[in-house]
Amino acid sequence: xxxxxxxxxxxxxxxxxxxxxxxxxxxxxxxxxxxxxxxxxxxxxxxxxxxxxxxxxxxxxxxxxxxxxxxxxxxxxxxxxxxxxxxxxxxxxxxxxxxxxxxxxxxxxxxxxxxxxxxxxxxxxxxxxxxxxxxxxxxxxxxxxxxxxxxxxxxxxxxxxxxxxxxxxxxxxxxxxxxxxxxxxxxxxxxxxxxxxxxxxxxxxxxxxxxxxxxxxxxxxxxx
Amino acid sequence: xxxxxxxxxxxxxxxxxxxxxxxxxxxxxxxxxxxxxxxxxxxxxxxxxxxxxxxxxxxxxxxxxxxxxxxxxxxxxxxxxxxxxxxxxxxxxxxxxxxxxxxxxxxxxxxxxxxxxxxxxxxxxxxxxxxxxxxxxxxxxxxxxxxxxxxxxxxxxxxxxxxxxxxxxxxxxxxxxxxxxxxxxxxxxxxxxxxxxxxxxxxxxxxxxxxxxxxxxxxxxx
Numbered sequence: 001x002x003x004x005x006x007x008x009x010x011x012x013x014x015x016x017x018x019x020x021x022x023x024x025x026x027x028x029x030x031x032x033x034x035x036x037x038x039x040x041x042x043x044x045x046x047x048x049x050x051x052x053x054x055x056x057x058x059x060x061x062x063x064x065x066x067x068x069x070x071x072x073x074x075x076x077x078x079x080x081x082x083x084x085x086x087x088x089x090x091x092x093x094x095x096x097x098x099x100x101x102x103x104x105x106x107x108x109x110x111x112x113x114x115x116x117x118x119x120x121x122x123x124x125x126x127x128x129x130x131x132x133x134x135x136x137x138x139x140x141x142x143x144x145x146x147x148x149x150x151x152x153x154x155x156x157x158x159x160x161x162x163x164x165x166x167x168x169x170x171x172x173x174x175x176x177x178x179x180x181x182x183x184x185x186x187x188x189x190x191x192x193x194x195x196x197x198x199x200x201x202x203x204x205x206x207x208x209x210x211x212x213x214x215x216x217x218x219x220x221x222x223x224x
Numbered sequence: 225x226x227x228x229x230x231x232x233x234x235x236x237x238x239x240x241x242x243x244x245x246x247x248x249x250x251x252x253x254x255x256x257x258x259x260x261x262x263x264x265x266x267x268x269x270x271x272x273x274x275x276x277x278x279x280x281x282x283x284x285x286x287x288x289x290x291x292x293x294x295x296x297x298x299x300x301x302x303x304x305x306x307x308x309x310x311x312x313x314x315x316x317x318x319x320x321x322x323x324x325x326x327x328x329x330x331x332x333x334x335x336x337x338x339x340x341x342x343x344x345x346x347x348x349x350x351x352x353x354x355x356x357x358x359x360x361x362x363x364x365x366x367x368x369x370x371x372x373x374x375x376x377x378x379x380x381x382x383x384x385x386x387x388x389x390x391x392x393x394x395x396x397x398x399x400x401x402x403x404x405x406x407x408x409x410x411x412x413x414x415x416x417x418x419x420x421x422x423x424x425x426x427x428x429x430x431x432x433x434x435x436x437x438x439x440x441x442x443x444x445x446x
Contacts, residue, residue, distance in 0.1 A: 034439065034440045034441075034442065035440065035441050035442035036442060037442050038442045038443060038444060039441060039442060039443065043441065051289075052362070052363075053362060053363040053364045056363075056364055057363075060429070060430045061430045061433060061434060063430065064429065064430035064431050064433075064434040065434055066434075066438070066443075069438065069441075069443055146441065174440065174441060176437055176440075178433060180363065181363055181367070181392065182363040182388060182389065182391065182392045183388060183391065183392075184391040184392055184394075184395040185391050186388075186391075188388070201440070202436070202437065202440055204433055204436070206428075207395065218436065220432040220433045220436055221428050221429075221432045221433070222427075222428030223428055223429065223430050223433065224363075224367045224371075224427055224428055
């Protein structure tokens with residue numbers, strides 16, 4: 001009996017792994033492909049904010065978005081960073097006051113931080129693990145269709161979790177990474193990881209010399 | 225109207241100096257109530273030798289939300305204050321953030337008026353009032369100052385672990401939008417700077433990125 005189960009496992013496991021590998025390759029390929037169908041309804045957006053200039057740049061992007069296409073919007077910021085969510089709240093409030101539809105289409109959430117500014121790389125591993133678990137919980141709850149991020153440490157676990165859900169077939173999201181204007185010569189750690197692992201569907205940089213160094217990135221001018 | 229306030233300020237430099245917001249209404253009320261006295265005061269100031277008929281030219285130093293004592297110490301040094309005075313600046317206002325170093329409010333020759341505070345929700349107001357901004361290398365402070373069209377010296381904090389901050393400052397310095405310095409080279413930078421050599425900065429916008437994103441998602445381009 002036990003032997004049979006073992007034999008079955010021996011047959012099934014490689015097949016499963018092979019299927020997963022095929023699916024993984026497919027998701028990698030499919031992620032970079034533009035959508036051919038026009039979305040019929042608003043897309044659920046996950047917008048990652050972060051202190052140190054990230055929020056200001058991200059709110060610039062949000063301001064330029066067509067709000068009816070990108071709705072509802074879920075803003076996420078680090079637990080230790082209340083200023084960022086406040087800025088987003090002020091902006092969403094101003095939308096409501098300027099006569100947009102008064103539906104509850106903005107949500108605000110906080111996430112454990114994977115790395116504080118100045119934290120050593122060794123302790124970062126543990127905190128990143130915790131942040132990843134929390135990120136998975138958030139991504140499963142939000143089920144985003146579009147993810148916007150521009151480099152705060154919190155964006156990496158969120159993007160990885162969204163990618164894992166894509167591979168497992170539990171939800172599809174397009175991940176857009178817009179590198180911060182502060183990065184002129186090299187990418188940030190989050191940016192580099194998302195670029196090298198090909199997790200970001202589209203990768204934008206704000207300086208032409210960065211685009212030359214990372215050819216899969218797009219240069220689309222400065223945000224500010 | 226404003227000139228009179230300035231003249232009045234020269235006579236009593238400590239009046240209402242705590243914040244620029246308080247200063248203006250104070251002077252205005254004075255003028256409304258005793259116009260002749262103020263004009264007399266102004267004439268008195270005009271005749272004074274060292275006070276002259278000068279305008280206030282404020283140097284605003286900002287470190288954002290960071291702790292950057294090296295910069296505060298640098299601008300508080302006699303050499304830098306001397307250099308600023310030589311360039312015709314009259315006031316030094318320091319936003320010192322989380323730093324613990326307290327600048328001295330009285331300078332050596334007491335002609336450069338020094339004042340400081342820790343945080344303010346409206347840094348932009350101070351930038352607008354300034355003739356020169358000396359800032360830390362945070363992208364927010366840099367771009368805000370450039371957007372308001374003020375001459376800017378960015379001082380890079382060399383104590384940060386992951387020092388990517390200098391990248392933006394150096395790139396914008398290469399493009400002649402600002403001057404880039406280190407705390408220890410601030411004096412030379414102030415002495416050597418030619419404000420006429422600076423080029424205005426054209427702010428970018430997010431439209432291009434948003435168009436690309438919409439296109440990728442399959443939305444019709446409008």
